[in-house]
Amino acid sequence: MPPRRSRRTNRVSSEFGLIRLLRAQVAGPGRDVFKGIGDDTAILKTSASQWTLITTDLLAEGIHFDPALSSFEDIGYRAAIANLSDIAAMGGAPRFMLVAIAIPRTCSMGQIQQLYRGLMQAANPYHVSLVGGDTSASQDGLFLNITLTGIVKPRQALLRSGARVGDLLYVTGTLGDSHAGLNLLRKGHQPGRAVMKSSQVRWLVARHHRPSARVAEAQWLVRHRLATSAIDVSDGLSGDLRHLCEESKVGAEIMIASLPLSPACRAYAAAHHLDPQRIALQGGEDYELLFTVPSTQHSRFERLAASTTFRFTCIGSITSKPAGLRMRRDVGGSQPLPITSYEHFRSPSL
């Protein structure tokens, strides 16, 4: 069995067939729990004026990161971003972090120090306080668990389940860069390929090592009450769109030509004879935000967005559940969207 990528908080999901087991154990909505399983974080009704978001991620060496490809500082940075992105996907403000780490004897004190430095570099812009943790030995491999809390006003969290037929689908930033960066790290820029600028190679690698969490974008969406649903793109656009549609009980149609691609990702695809749109659809760990806007809010959204520095791209719309997930190219009719969730160390055939 090849190593698999984790299904993160509240997506314990189909992997290892754990979903049935865990859905049965995890608390449903109740007096104190607004949302248990089924979204990017749990939502706890902690007080009348403020609800708490909480998420936990366990990252394993050789599965989620490879010290041969990333510095310990980058490993820490990306681990923090993965959790910050979960809070962002709910429209929340990150607050408190706990870090537990199991350290193999092969790791030096300096490496662990670098890992914490990376974690704090990612967390500091959000004024997240590191309030606790745990250290342990590991017989084999480095394991890193991050727990992150956030806050959100009652009933203002962006849920996966809020998308409605007719809503427009948007994403932040550009898609596929992290995957292209990872492939360049793993295989290098192969000689004999069309030349890529070294600045583009560096940029893609940085997008893998130092992704952004779209906290500000999500909070802006909440403040203006523009979004009906949201999810972060961690497993790849097509996989995360599927999660959103399942929770909202809807279908969706993606306009392939609209997918936002960076010049560097286009150059990478050209140099390696790959379809850049497929990379955008299936490459993982972008940590961009996928969200829906009601069509009645479309012009208001575009007007308000124009006065920000955020990059938002409309990539399709929500359809009825029976229509399923489809994609449409410029020419020709629509076709089913291939769903291939990203699996980190498994060389997706892009």
Added chain:
Amino acid sequence: MPPRRSRRTNRVSSEFGLIRLLRAQVAGPGRDVFKGIGDDTAILKTSASQWTLITTDLLAEGIHFDPALSSFEDIGYRAAIANLSDIAAMGGAPRFMLVAIAIPRTCSMGQIQQLYRGLMQAANPYHVSLVGGDTSASQDGLFLNITLTGIVKPRQALLRSGARVGDLLYVTGTLGDSHAGLNLLRKGHQPGRAVMKSSQVRWLVARHHRPSARVAEAQWLVRHRLATSAIDVSDGLSGDLRHLCEESKVGAEIMIASLPLSPACRAYAAAHHLDPQRIALQGGEDYELLFTVPSTQHSRFERLAASTTFRFTCIGSITSKPAGLRMRRDVGGSQPLPITSYEHFRSPSL
């Protein structure tokens, strides 16, 4: 380097020399944080009427548990108790749990199911809700991370730092049973030894596999405002007493003859020619509560305690810091308390 036992939440401490590094990174007291590092859990000032406790533990196969010695149900049960005990040590009420797990290919779905069953068996009596988690593959070994939150009224948490000179030292339950149970699991009841009753062997093994978290006892102490400080006995009495005294900047004297021992632990010690009091001082993972009561409250404490079913034993008193940690036997003067923190799979020489 032999495998080491973890230093748990806010005790990242001397292991791997991480303390200096982490103390520098972890948030100090502030607007939202009452206590970061330095106690059994962090204390967050989440609202005017209620503060939040939060703790995280990462447990590694071969370090904290051994599937050859424990069922997966017992592994889950004990992992939950370790965290419940941290909340208990603060006088809090446990609330929400998140469970992240990295699963090697050697584990079956049934085993993981048993592990969750054990977790929930331990958590259910406290009405703890499992609200999220994470699953991942592991290249080698099972890793289990538990995050547990609790609640406490503002400024009512039992801190490690509250002990004052003259306070009386108390513990709940009996000490050393878990260590005796673990040794029986590892080595068996050796032939040629004096005979132990099989019921005593079973009882000690059960005290290792299914320890108690002293949540009710601690809440009772808080309700009656009887304790000035508390810590849970997870590393062994002498090690945890040291933690309490360090945080309170005091010394302590233990009356060795007063240490509460179960008949089974006495029988184990007799059969194996061991000093039962040494097992009580150094054996780990008891999850009993060590706390201090002002001498002025002594008779009130004893009177109130007499009307409960709780077992409390006075084992010594708090002295000044320069006096250090000492122990006193029935005969002869006092002597320095040997400090040997429990290290799980390292065969402490008891």
